[in-house]
Amino acid sequence: xxxxxxxxxxxxxxxxxxxxxxxxxxxxxxxxxxxxxxxxxxxxxxxxxxxxxxxxxxxxxxxxxxxxxxxxxxxxxxxxxxxxxxxxxxxxxxxxxxxxxxxxxxxxxxxxxxxxxxxxxxxxxxxxxxxxxxxxxxxxxxxxxxxxxxxxxxxxxxxxxxxxxxxxxxxxxxxxxxxxxxxxxxxxxxxxxxxxxxxxxxxxxxxxxxxxxxxxxxxxxxxxxxxxxxxxxxxxxxxxxxxxxxxxxxxxxxxxxxxxxxxxxxxxxxxxxxxxxxxxxxxxxxxxxxxxxxxxxxxxxxxxxxxxxxxxxxxxxxxxxxxxxxxxxxxxxxxxxxxxxxxxxxxxxxxxxxxxxxxxxxxxxxxxxxxxxxxxxxxxxxxxxxxxxxxxxxxxxxxxxxxxxxxxxxxxxxxxxxxxxxxxxxxxxxxxxxxxxxxxxxxxxxxxxxxxxxxxxxxxxxxxxxxxxxxxxxxxxxxxxxxxxxxxxxxxxxxxx
Ligand code: SF4
Ligand code: SF4
Numbered sequence: 001x002x003x004x005x006x007x008x009x010x011x012x013x014x015x016x017x018x019x020x021x022x023x024x025x026x027x028x029x030x031x032x033x034x035x036x037x038x039x040x041x042x043x044x045x046x047x048x049x050x051x052x053x054x055x056x057x058x059x060x061x062x063x064x065x066x067x068x069x070x071x072x073x074x075x076x077x078x079x080x081x082x083x084x085x086x087x088x089x090x091x092x093x094x095x096x097x098x099x100x101x102x103x104x105x106x107x108x109x110x111x112x113x114x115x116x117x118x119x120x121x122x123x124x125x126x127x128x129x130x131x132x133x134x135x136x137x138x139x140x141x142x143x144x145x146x147x148x149x150x151x152x153x154x155x156x157x158x159x160x161x162x163x164x165x166x167x168x169x170x171x172x173x174x175x176x177x178x179x180x181x182x183x184x185x186x187x188x189x190x191x192x193x194x195x196x197x198x199x200x201x202x203x204x205x206x207x208x209x210x211x212x213x214x215x216x217x218x219x220x221x222x223x224x225x226x227x228x229x230x231x232x233x234x235x236x237x238x239x240x241x242x243x244x245x246x247x248x249x250x251x252x253x254x255x256x257x258x259x260x261x262x263x264x265x266x267x268x269x270x271x272x273x274x275x276x277x278x279x280x281x282x283x284x285x286x287x288x289x290x291x292x293x294x295x296x297x298x299x300x301x302x303x304x305x306x307x308x309x310x311x312x313x314x315x316x317x318x319x320x321x322x323x324x325x326x327x328x329x330x331x332x333x334x335x336x337x338x339x340x341x342x343x344x345x346x347x348x349x350x351x352x353x354x355x356x357x358x359x360x361x362x363x364x365x366x367x368x369x370x371x372x373x374x375x376x377x378x379x380x381x382x383x384x385x386x387x388x389x390x391x392x393x394x395x396x397x398x399x400x401x402x403x404x405x406x407x408x409x410x411x412x413x414x415x416x417x418x419x420x421x422x423x424x425x426x427x428x429x430x431x432x433x434x435x436x437x438x439x440x441x442x443x444x445x446x447x448x449x450x451x452x453x454x455x456x457x458x459x460x461x462x463x464x465x466x467x468x469x470x471x472x473x474x475x476x477x478x479x480x481x482x483x484x485x486x487x488x489x490x491x492x493x494x495x496x497x
Contacts (some may be wrong), residue, residue, distance in 0.1 A: 002278040003301060003312040003322050006189070006209035006352050007247060007271065007463065009261075010333045010340045011182055012452060014411070015268040018180035020141070022260035022269075029248070029259045035238025037127040038104035040140045041245040042260045045274045048153035048391065049143040049169060051181075053098035056231040057344065063092040064229030065192055065347030068286050073348065077226040090226045100138035104129040108154040120206045122345050133379035147178025158483050160409075166388035179358040181395075182268070184260060185232040185245035186343070186351030187211050189276065189299070193244075196227030201242070205454040208273075208353060211355045220243050229347035257461050267455070272328030272462040273321055274299045274352070275312055277305070285348040289398040292345045299350075300335050303328070303425075320464040327462050329451055330354070337448055339407045346398040357392050357404055359411045382408045406439070413438035416447045440491040 026042040045051040055061060063076045070307040077092060105122035113120035124133045143152035150171050153159075159167060169175055187204075191211050201217035202224055204210070213224070213233070218241040224233040225242060233244045248258035256262065261269045276299045286293040303325035312322055325331065333340040333356065340354035359382070382405065383389060383449045392403040393406075413434040420431035435445055451459060 001308070001311045002075045002299075003275050003308060003315050003317060004209065004278045005207070005317050005325065005400070006187070006274050006276060007252065008187070008209075008274045008330045008334075008352040008354070009184075009329075010270040010330050010354045010356065011266045012270070012333075012340075013179055013181065014355040015266040015452075016044070016180040016182055017266045018044055018046070019265050019266050021263045022182055023140075024334040025259040025263035026245075026480075030246070031096070031243075033096055033238075034233070035236035038096075038140075039234040039236075039243065041232070041234075041243075042182065042184045045142055046178045047145050047181045047395070048147045048159065048178065049150055049184075050155045052140050053231050054138070054142075055098075055155060055157060056094075056229075059347070061092070062094065062226070062229070062231065064227055064231070065299070065344075065349055066285060067348075071286065072191075073175050073282060073286050075192055075196055075227055075289060076229075077192070078223055087179060090222070093226050094231060096128075097138070099141070100140060101118075101133065101136075103119045103133055103136060106132075121447040145178065147176070149176065153178075153442075160394060161399065162388060162390050162394075166390060169386070170388065170391070175386055177301060179387060181355075182260075183230065183232070183245070184345075184353065185211060185228075186230060186349065187245075189350035190281050192227040192347075192349050193224035193230065193233050194418060196223040197221070198223055199240065199427060202233075206248075208249075209253075210249050211244070213242050213244055215239075215241050215243075229344065230351075233359065252463060255463070255465070257457075261461065267460065270329040270333065270451075270455075270460045272323040272330040272331055274307060274328060274334070275303050275317070275325045275465065276376045277301055281350065285350055289346050290347070290400050293341060293397055293403050296342060296345060296350055297335055297338070302335075303331065305457070318464065324462055324464040329455075329460060329462060332447070334453060337410065337444065338403070339410060339448070341396040342405055343396060343406060346399070356411070357396050357407055358387065359408055359415075368437050381429070382412055394431065404492065409438040410440050410448075412441050414448050417442070417445045420450055484494060 023040055023044055027040065030041060031039040040052060043052050044348045051057065059065060059076060065076055066073050067076050068444070076202050077090070083343060103124045103126050106125050108237055109121050110122050124136055125131065126133050143249050146152050153170065170177065187210055190208070194204060194211060198221050199217050199219045200218070201211060201214045203214065205212060220235070220240045222235050222242065225231070225235055228235065233242050257271065261271055280299050284292070284299055287295045303309070303322060309322055334354050340356050342351040342354055345351065382394050389405065392404045394398055397404045416426055416432040416434045420426045420428045435442065
């Protein structure tokens, strides 16, 4: 057993209101610089929808992540031979069209326009060329709230294998449905971005598993951009370096939550430490799709187990980190309650960000061709949800429904139970039966309810105490002769090449 620690997160999708505050907070803190205009380290997508960059989940187009070949794990995007041929041009790189051409508006014209009969307008100006843009055809959240609309949602790669009736159900105008899907780098255990980098510039920090790009070593090959199946590494065209979400490590080191977490209006985010067995990474990543979620969960170790604690101490993990792991809300959601699932685990990067799949809409019921909004069956059957089960399974279950069904059934049982407690129009016997059928006890239901609905900031954000002196030391620019921007990001064009 090789015990390591990782800062991990859970996003509770039933709580996300799609306000994009998280994206704006991240943008203001980290990507408000030249060359980063188009970057959204945190973005919020509408599902069904095509996302950012468009269709990022279509690996036939982008070739990201890992595949198994003759019992070996291989990067889809590159290999020793492919690196030579693709090093100057990789046909699977996302292009500006796949992201969007960033723009601003000519706001000054609103003040400086000469007097006239018409109200002055602020025309869009390209942030790349500085010139006026005739049309704007894409943006970082172009299909916002239009989930289910055939124009955009029909291109969502998760519609693959969806039975015809469920596909029709999604696109029937009176049944349009969507949910929000906030995304950041998953700080994976088996990161394809790290494995693909020919310069060794990407690395996973030993102490907390945060995946970073060493700005001094990056040589602009962009192999990381192609290899990340979640498209969460971005190329800065001004500095000639790759950049990505750093999980706000300078904030974490001073005991503050990441900007996206801190600003989250829906309080959907939970952050905590997980202990895992690093020896098993390769073996787990090679498992067949249907076994991946169980195997990934099994790698996450019980922080109360004396054997795990002893092995963690042998590896130099401090008691503070172990105590944090014991109180981790992420451990509860992922391992104990099995409510939170990794996104697209079939990409085999073993993400360390997990999602509680959405149960909404909660009070509608499909009945033949009609939808009852207030039905006598207060909470709909999860198989009759307007978000088809297979769609969620493609997103969170590597195409298999079992784990998603389990998570949804448990959430529904907890709702029934709380309805019985607070309103009383459902009998307690019925609620307890639902809990039993969903593999949940009354005590567990209470804990889930508390951590979901009544949680304080301190319940959602549990990290080990950091040494402030160390943190200040770490924030100093190690290359003082080079001008730094933020924490190590370069300011000049293509410096260090
Ligand atoms: S999500 Fe992408 S960028 Fe982040 S660690 Fe995983 S492979 Fe790397
Ligand atoms: S701030 Fe929170 S609630 Fe708002 S979009 Fe982001 S994750 Fe969702």
